[in-house]
Amino acid sequence: MSSERFDADYFSHYYFARATRIAEPAYFERLADFLTAYLDLLDCRIDEVLDAGCGAGLLHAGLRRAWPRVRIDAFDASAWACARYGWQHASIEQFQASTVYDLVICYDVLQYLDREAARTAIAKLAGLTRTALFFGVLTREDWRENCDQARTDGDAHLRSARWYRRELGRYFRNAGGGLYIRRDATDVVLYALESV
Numbered sequence: 001m002s003s004e005r006f007d008a009d010y011f012s013h014y015y016f017a018r019a020t021r022i023a024e025p026a027y028f029e030r031l032a033d034f035l036t037a038y039l040d041l042l043d044c045r046i047d048e049v050l051d052a053g054c055g056a057g058l059l060h061a062g063l064r065r066a067w068p069r070v071r072i073d074a075f076d077a078s079a080w081a082c083a084r085y086g087w088q089h090a091s092i093e094q095f096q097a098s099t100v101y102d103l104v105i106c107y108d109v110l111q112y113l114d115r116e117a118a119r120t121a122i123a124k125l126a127g128l129t130r131t132a133l134f135f136g137v138l139t140r141e142d143w144r145e146n147c148d149q150a151r152t153d154g155d156a157h158l159r160s161a162r163w164y165r166r167e168l169g170r171y172f173r174n175a176g177g178g179l180y181i182r183r184d185a186t187d188v189v190l191y192a193l194e195s196v
Contacts, residue, residue: 006055006078014153015056022151025058032062035134038179039103042188044131046070050101052092052125053077053109057085073099092121097128104129107136107178110164111156118157119167126171131188133172133180137164 013020039046046067051057054074063070075088075095082089090096092109104125110118125133138147140158165174172180174196181188 004079006076007080008084010153011056011078011081014151015058020151022148028058029062032059032066034177035059035179036063036066038175038177039132040066042175042181042190044102044188046102046131048099048101049073049103049105050097050099050128051075052095052104052106052128054085054087054105055081055108057087059105059107073097073101092124093117095124099128100130101128102130103132103134105134107134108138111138111158114157115159118159122167122171126182129171129182131182131185132175133168133182134178135164135168135180136178139164 014022036046047070049063049070049072051059051072051074054060054076055078057072057074060072060074063072073088074085075090076082077089077091079089081087088095092106092113106121106125110121113121125135138152138154138156138158139161141161143149143152143154143158168174168180172182173190175181175190175194176196181190
């Protein structure tokens with residue numbers, strides 16, 4: 001799928017225009033509050049964050065509010081978003097880093113990749129993650145049952161939640177709420193009923 005489609009009109013339609021945006025700005029604040037509180041509860045030290053496919057970076061303000069010293073690296077396939085916000089211009093396939101991050105965020109990105117590219121991307125995300133991955137994606141079930149189709153970009157590869165759980169499960173333990181903990185992160189305790 002061409003990154004050229006993620007232009008100013010795309011971001012205006014799905015993120016900024018009151019009549020068509022997928023979520024209110026306060027949603028991203030609550031999402032950041034949840035994520036930072038949950039990681040703090042799990043006693044995860046977060047110094048370095050990678051936002052993979054960050055778009056407009058709508059979680060960043062909330063992350064910085066909770067963790068004032070956090071370093072956030074961000075990249076996106078959208079040339080427009082990178083020029084507008086100063087991110088590194090790269091797709092998940094192209095992105096290279098010598099850093100392993102305490103937290104990697106990949107939210108609403110992988111549905112734009114075909115099956116093999118998405119599988120490869122999950123392996124790459126695991127390699128970039130030291131402790132935790134915050135992951136969200138539009139699934140086939142969400143398209144049918146949960147989202148407002150008039151406000152959601154359905155021009156994507158819709159796969160089942162089961163497929164994502166299986167692929168993520170190769171590298172991560174599901175902590176619920178979109179948070180995944182690396183299987184080899186032995187300093188993070190997930191009690192039996194806290195994990196999915």
